[in-house]
Amino acid sequence: xxxxxxxxxxxxxxxSITKRGSKNIFIFFILTLLIFLLSSVLMISxxxxxxxxxxxxxxxxxxxxxxxxxxxxxxxxxxxxELLSIEGVQTAIPRVWGYYYFKAAGVNFSLVGIDAYEDxxxxxxxxxxxxxxxxxxxxxxxxxxxxxxxxVLQENYYQDFFNFVTFDGKWQKVFIQGTFxxxxxxxxxxxxxxxxxxxxSIFGMPETEVTDIVLKIANLREISTIITKINNLYPDxxxxxxxxxxxxxxxxxxxxxxxxxxxxxxxAFTFFIIIYDKASGxxxxxxxxxxxxxxxxWSIDDILKERFYESFILSLFAFILGITFSIGYVFILDAPxxxxxxxxxxxxxxxxxxxxxxxxxxVAILFFLSVPVYVAAVIIPSWRASTLDADEVMx
Amino acid sequence: MTQISRIxxxxxxxxxxxxxxxxxxxxxxxxxxxxxxxxxALFTSSVGLTDLSLVTEARYARHRSLSDVFSFFAEGPExxxxxxxxxVYHHAPLLNTAPTQIAP
Numbered sequence: 431x432x433x434x435x436x437x438x439x440x441x442x443x444x445x446s447i448t449k450r451g452s453k454n455i456f457i458f459f460i461l462t463l464l465i466f467l468l469s470s471v472l473m474i475s476x477x478x479x480x481x482x483x484x485x486x487x488x489x490x491x492x493x494x495x496x497x498x499x500x501x502x503x504x505x506x507x508x509x510x511x512e513l514l515s516i517e518g519v520q521t522a523i524p525r526v527w528g529y530y531y532f533k534a535a536g537v538n539f540s541l542v543g544i545d546a547y548e549d550x551x552x553x554x555x556x557x558x559x560x561x562x563x564x565x566x567x568x569x570x571x572x573x574x575x576x577x578x579x580x581x582v583l584q585e586n587y588y589q590d591f592f593n594f595v596t597f598d599g600k601w602q603k604v605f606i607q608g609t610f611x612x613x614x615x616x617x618x619x620x621x622x623x624x625x626x627x628x629x630x631s632i633f634g635m636p637e638t639e640v641t642d643i644v645l646k647i648a649n650l651r652e653i654s655t656i657i658t659k660i661n662n663l664y665p666d667x668x669x670x671x672x673x674x675x676x677x678x679x680x681x682x683x684x685x686x687x688x689x690x691x692x693x694x695x696x697x698a699f700t701f702f703i704i705i706y707d708k709a710s711g712x713x714x715x716x717x718x719x720x721x722x723x724x725x726x727x728w729s730i731d732d733i734l735k736e737r738f739y740e741s742f743i744l745s746l747f748a749f750i751l752g753i754t755f756s757i758g759y760v761f762i763l764d765a766p767x768x769x770x771x772x773x774x775x776x777x778x779x780x781x782x783x784x785x786x787x788x789x790x791x792x793v794a795i796l797f798f799l800s801v802p803v804y805v806a807a808v809i810i811p812s813w814r815a816s817t818l819d820a821d822e823v824m825x
Numbered sequence: 826m827t828q829i830s831r832i833x834x835x836x837x838x839x840x841x842x843x844x845x846x847x848x849x850x851x852x853x854x855x856x857x858x859x860x861x862x863x864x865x866a867l868f869t870s871s872v873g874l875t876d877l878s879l880v881t882e883a884r885y886a887r888h889r890s891l892s893d894v895f896s897f898f899a900e901g902p903e904x905x906x907x908x909x910x911x912x913v914y915h916h917a918p919l920l921n922t923a924p925t926q927i928a929p
Contacts, residue, residue: 488875544872
């Protein structure tokens with residue numbers, strides 16, 4: 431018989447698992463739950479990061495904000511000419527955007543003004559909006575909305591239009607021209623896209639001011655030089671580069687600030703209880719079993735192998751089941767309950783339809799944090815028992 | 826081969842089969858398609874804001890990449906964690922590159 435792989439030992443291990451059924455079911459359940467919970471949270475955060483990373487390369491190279499007394503304020507549009515005259519700047523686009531609070535529903539919309547539907551925008555917008563009638567957009571008072579905005583407006587009986595309350599208390603009627611495609615739900619759920627003049631009048635901003643300016647740079651190597659030039663020209667302006675934003679996506683979840691750490695600590699604590707329970711000594715029945723096996727002629731090696739098979743089978747199955755459940759839970763069921771941690775408490779909830787992205791490194795780390803630790807917690811006490819004499823253990 | 830071994834082999838085979846089937850099902854149905862990627866690219870390049878609309882309670886949580894230091898103090902200087910969402914979503918780290926820092 432092959433001495434390396436003794437099938438009878440595996441059979442004995444299986445019988446041993448079923449013999450201590452209730453205890454093993456409890457351990458199996460806790461292990462599965464722990465792995466399921468941890469991998470679900472990590473899968474959600476990985477998928478959110480992946481979603482962000484897919485779009486970051488299409489951002490403008492530099493976003494310029496103006497800070498006054500540490501607070502972001504509007505930029506005078508005259509600065510645009512100076513910025514365009516800097517060598518290397520391809521285009522400079524002034525943007526008007528901000529929050530609009532819709533009192534009746536208690537939600538914030540992100541209002542973005544773009545340059546009155548110029549040709550370059552029209553072709554790209556045509557592809558991302560459900561409705562394909564873009565000609566009407568040239569009318570000044572039309573808007574494109576995200577699916578979340580549409581839902582909120584419909585709940586408040588706005589089917590075709592919406593009355594914005596402008597800064598001076600007047601009503602500004604804007605017609606709904608189309609909604610963004612459902613593929614864009616995570617990005618565009620709360621976005622309202624209107625023309626820039628309309629945004630100016632709703633926010634009550636003078637026509638000579640804009641929220642921020644984005645620069646497109648042809649040669650990426652020139653970015654730092656251009657930022658230095660801008661800083662010399664306008665010391666009150668802050669430049670945020672595409673790389674800054676990419677870095678900020680890397681750190682989107684702050685482990686220090688709590689929630690994941692709390693979750694992890696609770697799960698790790700449960701796990702340590704199991705390990706402690708296992709390591710604090712075998713029951714007298716288990717010790718007796720080791721003694722009987724030794725008296726029957728089993729070597730220490732055989733006993734440890736049997737214990738290894740037993741614990742490895744149990745924890746591996748718990749791991750596989752935990753991962754299977756969490757993939758189904760996150761990507762098929764869209765993570766009910768757990769998604770509430772990630773989408774805030776506002777009424778304007780996006781469909782939590784995350785793109786599938788499995789980080790195999792994360793799965794491997796989870797495997798090595800659960801299976802070998804559990805195996806060790808089982809083997810070490812049995813090794814201590816099996817080194818004793820048979821009659822001493824049985825006595 | 827005893828019955829328990831047969832059950833064991835059957836269960837291991839089934840669980841691996843379920844995991845594999847589920848993986849490929851999710852991979853084919855939930856991976857971002859080329860058209861979805863193109864739509865996202867078009868949206869991002871025309872609007873220029875990519876932060877996800879998962880949290881809309883505060884501007885520094887919704888548009889966190891473009892938020893400024895001052896917005897954290899808008900609710901009162903010591904009340905940094907006013908929104909539960911800010912427990913989950915950390916403010917952009919580029920805020921803290923300035924010589925005067927706010928403690929994270």
